[in-house]
Amino acid sequence: MMSFLRRKAPMVSLLALCAACATEPLPPKPAPPLPFPMGVPSAFATENPSWVTPTAPFKIADNIYYVGTEGLAVYLISTLDGLILLDGGMPGYEQLIVDSIESLGFDIDDVRVLLNSHAHFDHSGGLAMLQAASGAELIASEGDRSALENGFYLGDEDDPNLAAPPIKVSRTIADGQSIDLGGTRMTAHITPGHTRGCTSWTMTVRLQRMPTDVLFFCSATVAGNSLVPPQYDGIVDDYRETFDKTRNWKPDIFLSNHPQFFGMTEKRARLAAGDEAAFIDRETFPAMMTRLEAAFESRLAEEQSVGDQD
Incomplete structure (x- = not known):
């Protein structure tokens, strides 16, 4: 269990692919639809060009790579028994991810597991095509x-601008459960609010010969969500649960699904300059959560005030 988490959760192995592969051959994969056609830029891609702008992939620490x-x-x-891919980016831009994977010397065919931080099109939109290419389970x-x-998009089910290609969930994971693949264990922590099932992931790597706790945080921003009326039932309580749950978390390495949240540009430059521990940072996550909690409470008060006037 991560040392920075102040509670103990059950470790339930959902995958034992190493043993399975030793006894049963993997089913044949469909021919991958590569290269993927590039998408027609959506309004979101136009407004947020960095979302679809390629950047060189790189190793963050140990077996974790940015793609x-x-x-x-x-x-x-990367694991001894294949690859795990966390999130899928925007629909229509899957080839950017595939290119990054291949430029690091890996192969999309070797992806065995797809994980998702949360079901918003900018993070889940590419998963269906990536699954078709790899045969991985989600x-x-x-x-x-x-x-x-x-x-x-939960709460805006009829808005086509927020839609993502559907993808079948192979199996679900609960709070505190883990997946194990090729000597790597990743543990799920349900941190709801931003979405109903927003999932943060933790793992331990070795950096400078020391065990190092890594957090891939889902999100706790309100962003486009409505609090009053609720985007989904229980959203306010969910946000507060997440702020309470994470209050004492101080991961050694904090990563998230938007690079600006953890200062990737500056840390990456230090890494390239030879600082192997550039991503060690135990202060940014708690400071960010303090700001996000204050922003949430302010937004809630504002929406409640408007609702009282109607």
């Missing part, structure tokens, strides 16, 4: 399952 774009993070975790939370499988 996302300038503005949307996607992570590749493991996600029950809270986000309906949005992933139906391709909608």
Whole structure:
């Protein structure tokens, strides 16, 4: 368990692919639809060009690699039995991720597991095509399952601008459960609010010969969500649960699905200059959560005030 987490959660192994592969051959994969056609820029891509702007992939620490774009993070975790891919970026831009994976010397065919931080199109939109290319299974939370499988944005189900290609969830994971693949263990922590099933992930790597706790945080921004009326039932309580749950978290390495949240540009430059521990940072996450909690409470008060006037 991560040392920075102040509670103990059950470790339930959902994958034992190493043993399975030793006894049963993997089923044949469909021919991958590569190269992927590039998408027609959506309004969101036009407004946020960094989301679809390529950036050179790189190794963050140990077996964790960055394979996302300038503005949307996607992570590749290498193991002895294949690859884990966390998040899928924007729909229509899957080839950028594939190119990054291959430029690091890996192969999309070797991705065994797809994970998702949360079911919003900018992080789940590429998963369906990446699954078609790799044959990987998708493991996600029950809270986000309906949005992933139906391709909608929870609370705005009929808005096509917020839709994502549907993808079947192979199996669900609960808070505190883990996946194990090729000597790597990743543990799920349900941190709801931003979406109903927003899932943060933790793992331990070795850096400078020391065990190092890594947090891939989902999100706790309000962003486009409505609090009053609620985007989904229980959203206010969910946000508060997440702020309470994470209050004492101080990971050694904090990563998130938008690089600006953890200062990737500056840390990456230090890494390139030879600082192997550039991503060690135990202060940014708690400071960010303090700001986000204050912003949430301010937004809630504002929306309640407007609601009282109606």
